[in-house]
Amino acid sequence: MKSLQARHAPLADTGYQLTVLSQAEVAGAHWPLFAHKLRETGLLPLRPTSLEVMQINVGKMCNQTCRHCHVDAGPDRTEIMTRATMQLCLDALAQTNIPVVDLTGGAPEMNPDFRWLVEQISALGRQVIVRCNLTIIVANPKYHDLPTFFAWHGVRVVSSLPHFSASRTDAQRGEGVFGRSIRALQMLNEAGYGVAGSGLVLDLVFNPSGAFLPGSQVGLERDFKQRLLREHGVVFNSLLTITNLPVSRFLEYLLESGNYDGYMQKLVDAYNPAAAANVMCRSTLSIGWDGLLYDCDFNQMLDLPVEARAPQHIRDFNEAALTDRAIVVNQHCYGCTAGAGSSCGGATT
Template identity: 40%
Template sequence: MTDIEKQQVDIEPFQEALARHGLALTRGETTALQVNVGLNCGLACGHCHLEAGPYREEAMDRATMDTVIDCARRFRFASIDLTGGSPELVPGIDYLVRSLAPLTPRLIVRSNLVALNEESAADLCELYREMKVVLVVSLPATNASQTEAQRGSGVWEKSVAALRKLNAIGYGVEGSSLELNLVSNPAGAFLPAPQGQAEKKFRADLLRKFGITFNALYTFANVPLGRFRAFLERSGNLSGYLGKLAGGFNPCTVEGLMCRNQLSVDWSGRLFDCDFNLAAGLPHGGTTSYLADLLELPAPGVPIPVGDHCYACTVGSGFT
């Protein structure tokens, strides 16, 4: 057995941790649709669970977009969440946004900010404003060194410029209905700071240094999958990091986990319960199925496939 394999068996399996607390992870009412439109991204961030990057070619085609739109029309989700990769780089993303916005009260688009700083994204930013899209953008820290340690050289200035552009069209500005939320993940093999404390620091630093405002900040633990897991293995931190996650397991987070209330679809139309299970190769219902064949939403009580990566969503305050 290799050292890595020894590290992997050092923690209690997530399924057993649930059972020890008299819990099971099952679906509730499905109110959200998460859509991963592809893995192409201008960055290759060290924490990326999907290993998205500039050379990934996976992208949702027009036919699958139409399937997503038809699903949204039939089921009228309370929220629809577009993620990637970088959604801005997917051909036809403007078509998808314009089509989905009238079908849900809350259309969310996730961004790494860098793509939004490109001149080619000007029309897309205007479309987001017009459709009142909720923007959720990644910003690891309020300084260049920490941000670029995770995301690469030159990213900091582009991120700040993008935030200023978004503020200029009303996003994250007090009194505006345009919502701008930040997401921060740690740059290394450690857990995030408490969310309230981190938000206070981000708000003060960004306003004082750059005049930037936003609505809310969310902090999440890095999920030990994909590129981040490879980093943990190379650096010898896998066992220690998994131990931190398992040691901080909070059974109170299970009821509110996002996988209980959302259905996740990838660029090819395959169904999952969340984007992390997508990365882990754990399909919805335990077997490969497609959105095009979905006749009704999953019934409450259906078991959700789990793995040890699920500890990242249940440590501390959880990923809800």
């Protein structure tokens, strides 16, 4: 099934651009529009509070094809950020005090200029986060030194591990992924990651394998730490829980399995104004592999650029204009505002 395409419609009286997924709109016409929910809770138009994170998608190529992937990444994807576009990102970064650069993909390490980019960001004195899928570290000898490279540049490593059991992890990410992930975690530990006093941060990401919300981040972190240490000798710093948003492969799964209506109702019923006030798009600018600008990684995958009044490409970066933009919202935004909230940094409340 092809990913759903978006269309745009203005929201009356606000000049605000509302985006609705046509097929989802038909399937869920009885749900309140997310923009209206924001208005009810005094948050429309939703605007940035500051720019604290520049999140850069350096390409959609990946050594895995995960069932839940909202990027639709895989070995056959050819979209890749060029060094020229990376330089535009660096030029923009140098104009600001943005403290954190979050590198994602695909498997960002597969971009041939990945290490160069990390080095350049570090030279600007900014914190680098790498969204590592773990298995890339053991996939090929040329990646075996990644833990050492990460440590040398003080990279914060954030890695997805769906569960502390092999069966549940492999069901979501592919046969043998759990074993390779554990070996990668052990290699990161050997380089000092997750070890008390090292200063090298290793965080894990949990997202549910089905059409339900994640459990308590505190409780899940406790369980993960106990099981991984006892059974594999693995240590890490924090566990981040992320809600699966109805985007790309997960949206296709929901529609094909007949779970879409039920899952969307869960998200709508769990709307939390406190979580809505703290969504990551209020402090993050997302940059696509081609340099186009988005409010978040999920909007990027739905081809929903920042509002038309704001700069559309990183070559036209203007911090003041981007800080003043109205954030583009859609029905999938219910995922980030449900329950304890969800962001690339985990629960928000």
